[in-house]
Amino acid sequence: MSTVIKVENLSKKYTLSHQQSVQYTALRDVIASGVKNFSKKLLSPFSSKGSPVTDTQEEFWALKDVSFEVKQGDRVGIIGRNGAGKSTLLKILSRITEPTAGRVSIKGRVASLLEVGTGFHPELTGRENIYLNGAILGMSRADIKLKFDEIVAFAEVEKFLDTPVKRYSSGMYVRLAFAVAAHLEPEILIVDEVLAVGDAQFQKKCLGKMEEVGKEGRTVLFVSHNMGAVSTLTNRVLMLQSGVVLVDGITSVVIEKYLSTGYSNRGQWRASNKNQKPIQIMSVSALGADGSACGQYDATKYIDIEIEYEVRKKLVGSVIALNIHGVDGVHVVSLEDSDNNKEILIGRKVGSYKATVRLPGPLLNSGIYYLRVGSGIPGRLKYENIEAFRFEIVETGDTTMRGHRAGYLLPMLPWKTEGL
Numbered sequence: 001m002s003t004v005i006k007v008e009n010l011s012k013k014y015t016l017s018h019q020q021s022v023q024y025t026a027l028r029d030v031i032a033s034g035v036k037n038f039s040k041k042l043l044s045p046f047s048s049k050g051s052p053v054t055d056t057q058e059e060f061w062a063l064k065d066v067s068f069e070v071k072q073g074d075r076v077g078i079i080g081r082n083g084a085g086k087s088t089l090l091k092i093l094s095r096i097t098e099p100t101a102g103r104v105s106i107k108g109r110v111a112s113l114l115e116v117g118t119g120f121h122p123e124l125t126g127r128e129n130i131y132l133n134g135a136i137l138g139m140s141r142a143d144i145k146l147k148f149d150e151i152v153a154f155a156e157v158e159k160f161l162d163t164p165v166k167r168y169s170s171g172m173y174v175r176l177a178f179a180v181a182a183h184l185e186p187e188i189l190i191v192d193e194v195l196a197v198g199d200a201q202f203q204k205k206c207l208g209k210m211e212e213v214g215k216e217g218r219t220v221l222f223v224s225h226n227m228g229a230v231s232t233l234t235n236r237v238l239m240l241q242s243g244v245v246l247v248d249g250i251t252s253v254v255i256e257k258y259l260s261t262g263y264s265n266r267g268q269w270r271a272s273n274k275n276q277k278p279i280q281i282m283s284v285s286a287l288g289a290d291g292s293a294c295g296q297y298d299a300t301k302y303i304d305i306e307i308e309y310e311v312r313k314k315l316v317g318s319v320i321a322l323n324i325h326g327v328d329g330v331h332v333v334s335l336e337d338s339d340n341n342k343e344i345l346i347g348r349k350v351g352s353y354k355a356t357v358r359l360p361g362p363l364l365n366s367g368i369y370y371l372r373v374g375s376g377i378p379g380r381l382k383y384e385n386i387e388a389f390r391f392e393i394v395e396t397g398d399t400t401m402r403g404h405r406a407g408y409l410l411p412m413l414p415w416k417t418e419g420l
Helices: 027-032 035-043 086-093 126-136 141-155 170-183 193-197 200-215 227-233 251-262
Strands: 003-021 053-071 075-079 101-106 110-113 188-191 219-223 236-241 244-250 268-270 279-287 296-298 303-311 319-325 331-336 351-359 367-377 381-394
Touching: 003 086, 003 219, 053 086, 053 101, 053 219, 053 244, 075 086, 075 227, 075 251, 086 101, 086 110, 086 219, 110 170, 126 141, 126 170, 141 170, 170 188, 170 200, 188 200, 200 219, 200 227, 219 227, 227 251, 236 251, 244 251, 268 381, 279 367, 279 381, 303 319, 303 367
Parallel strands: 075 219, 075 236, 110 188, 188 219, 296 381
Antiparallel strands: 003 053, 003 101, 236 244, 268 279, 279 303, 303 351, 319 331, 319 367, 367 381
């Protein structure tokens, strides 16, 4: 197949400015030091509060000497920690940002969905934005009209079609933006983590459409922290770290490398410093039946997951979430602290808390698992998404009963057998 994207020695540099306060000098000292020094002090920059400041600049390379090629019909996942350079790379490929060095060659129409509202004019209606985006992609009015009803049905925004999109919720924005990007038949579809804004049902719908697009022979570039989605949708993955392509290879191999290098093995995680989030998770521990957080647990016994967190302002609708993944990125378990306590959704008060959930034993099959915790308001806001640690379930029971079975979940459920 022909090459549709060629990236050669791509780099992107940003210049960061830092203001630093300097010690204030009394006026009597300035006069005593002479007219020359007084003039320098008088002309030095001042902060808004009147204290002298100095500016320092720092170079930050979001991407550094990145090179790769993408063939027609490839479905490429791009993964990495926050700040690895994923979104910067997609913005350059979408011609939103200019690179500092290197070059990018792209053959074919590109549709991008990078953040809420990308490519939409807020004053135009949903209907007008569909036609505007189609025109930008080089489609005729007749071609857009042919796809119009399908786009509207997929986005589920028919009632608001003639409303300016500035009045849309973030979820409506994403639904329409994705529908336009996926249905107007671009040769290359670029999608960032923005799908996380939509509800779970719509996310599944989008992932299904992207899989369909890939099977049609169109090229897909997909950035996500959801390793299960990456595993399902892509046949190749680029793993970025600090602006450099660390690994480029088969999806399953790269995902396993990514998971094994990112999580600690101790069965515990603790925040290194405080942030300004409305909720901050301070620590996470997986405690075995003996009360220890060793990172290795008996398959026949329970595990208590303890999450300590701080709430810094009263919140409505917020949850603490716990997710467990397998070595291939498959999402095994998804839990929220509101599952059996709906009162938490009514209002979460300021303070420090510890939430505990018990994973019964036996539940998980033997093997390696990865635990993520997060906080936010489902379908609206994500405060944190922490890759906490990996842990191992070890089979200590009768292996003739369990050792030969496949699957991640392996509960020993009661059966009833009777003669007929």
